[in-house]
Amino acid sequence: MPELPEVENVRRSLLQLVQGKTIQGVEASWPKIIKQPLEVEQFYDALRDQTIHDLQRKGKFLIFILDDYALVSHLRMEGHYSVNQNGDPADKHTHVTFMFSDGTELRYRDVRKFGTMHLFKKGEEDKELPLAKLGPEPFSPSFSSEYLKVEFQKTERIIKTVLLDQTIVAGLGNIYADEVLYKAKIHPERKAKTLTEKEIEKLSREMAQTLEDSIVAGGSSVNTYMDSMGLSGTYQERLKVYGRNGEACLDCGTILEKTKVAGRGTHFCPTCQKNP
DNA sequence: ATCAGGACCTGGCAGC
DNA sequence: TGCTGCCAGGTCCTGA
16 A cells, blocks of 8 residues: 555656656546546547656655646555556556557556546646645655644644644555554554644654655555565565554564554554553 | 545455 | 455545
8 A cells, every 4th residue: 555655666666667758548447547537538638649757746646747737646555557568468457558659558557446547737736636735745844843733733633543634744644654653652542632742743753754764665565565667665574563463562562452543453552652 | 614434446354 | 165244545525
């Protein structure tokens, strides 16, 4: 399930494979992935003869920068891009294919069909959903522990829910939310507004550090994630709580627990992360 | 206004 | 063995 570090690794590997290529045609065998425009024919027409100039990322979204358009793509849990030769055998989970003028094609594969694509006129993408309401990333200049403190004070919600809210901070998903709460020794069900200044400072440092470390490690290959070169990440070996329920806490030896918080599987150490 | 929970999907696996 | 049914997850939408 790609979160920010995984999407960043996809961006870096895929950019090398598609930059400068011109789209000759598009085919979607599962058009529901394309959310905007509403008519898939308009999607095909708009993309014809467009050249890919850049591939950017905001939070967990990939943004293909074309001549006149920006294509915003979210991989959700299992979305995956690859570049193939035109005649390569098709995979039954490939749902959108972008055919290039050089005989290669970009294939979007997504077993669960959860991914989304939105096409906007270039420059309009930031003004519309899904990008419009994205908050800052943990390493962006507008992010700070002061910013977090203000946001936490505004809500009655528990901290885990707030960390997963992309309008507050962009980029954390279920894996890294559990990891940073563990590292900051904060119980996932604490109300965000009850966190002390020290805890918020620790938490905001861990958010940036954890995501950066994971990017360098190639992301976490939990389940099926690979980058567009087919490489797996290694950060899953460094996860301290996610998926380790039943095993010993690396700090205190207590058996790690898994519960459900806000409808999500949530891993934590009942000793290190007390709920007062 | 705020927030919780449902819908979207399918492969994998536990339980009968 | 073969079936059922639940779980995984991020985001938008709905309704309380």
